[in-house]
Amino acid sequence: MRLQNTELMHVEAELRAPVASAQLVRFHFDKPINTLMQDDGNYRLDLCLTPRPQNARACYPNRWNPSRYERIGNLFVxxxxxxxxxxxxxxxxxxxxxxxxAPEPMRKLFDTKLEWTDKRLLAGLDIRNANIQGLLLRLAQETKHPGFASEMLVELIGAQLAIELSRYCSDSGESNVAGGLSSWRLRIIDERLREVDSAPTLTELAELCRLSVRQLTRGFRASRGYSIGDYVAESRIEQAKRLLATEQSVKAIAYTLGFSSPSSFCYAFRRATGETPGQFRQSLLKAH
Structure with a gap:
C-alpha cells in the first residue's frame, strides 16, 4: 500500500514474514488529511494506537460517489x-x-473469489471485532519488543488474522441491513459523540434522531453491526485519549466525560485499552 505524502509517515519498528508484515508507524500531519492510499496487492489493516485526527473519514473513489465519505473507526481494512x-x-x-x-490465505478460505461489495467495504472501515483487534495488539507488542522466533510468530498471527478477517467479511456480507438508520441520523449521532461533554443517553440520541429508543437501538445495530451502547462507550474512551494528550488532570477528564468518579474512569479506560490513564499519558510523552 502506497500513500501520497509518504514524507509524513515514519516507520518506528518493523517485522516481516512471508504471509504478513507489521509496522509501527507514526504519522505527522501538518494540515488536515487528504491522502490517497493505493493498492500494492495486499490487505492493509490499520489499528490506531493513539486517537485519529478529528472526523477521520474515507471514500472509495472507484466505487462510490466522490462526495460519499464514511467514518473511519479505530481499525479499518x-x-x-x-x-x-x-x-x-x-x-x-x-x-x-x-x-x-497477503491475499493468498484468504483466497484459500473461500470457494470463490471474495467479492468486496458496498456492504463489506463499509463494514471494513470500522472493524469492532475483538478477535481481530486482539491479534493486532499482540502483533504490535511483538513488533515493539521482538523476541525468539519473531518471524514465525508473525506468520502464525497472520494466518489467524486471515481466518478471522474471512469470518468477519463473510458475516458482513450476509447480515441484513433492512431497518437501518438513514445517513443523516448516523451523522447526527457521530456529531454528538464528537462533543467533549458527558456521554449522551439513549433517550437524548433517540430524540435527536426523532425515534423511539427501541427504534434507535434496532436501527443502529442493523446499520453498524454492533450496539449503540458499545459505540457510545468506545467513543467516550477515544475522547479520553484526546484529553489525556492535554494538560488536564485525570480527575478533571473523568468528570468532563461524565464518569461518576476518577476511579470508575480509570477502570473503564484500563479495561478498554489495557493501560491506566497515567500509563497512556506517559506513552504519549515518550513518543514526542
Missing part, C-alpha cells in the same frame, strides 16, 4: 485492488500498527 481516499478535519500526530496481509 483496505482490500487488494482498491484505492481509498482518507480525510480529516484537523492535523497532528497519530500512531498505528499497520499490518500487510
Amino acid at each position: 483496505v482490500p487488494p485492488g482498491e484505492a481509498m481516499i482518507a480525510r480529516s478535519d484537523d492535523c497532528g500526530e497519530q500512531s498505528s500498527l499497520v499490518c500487510q496481509l
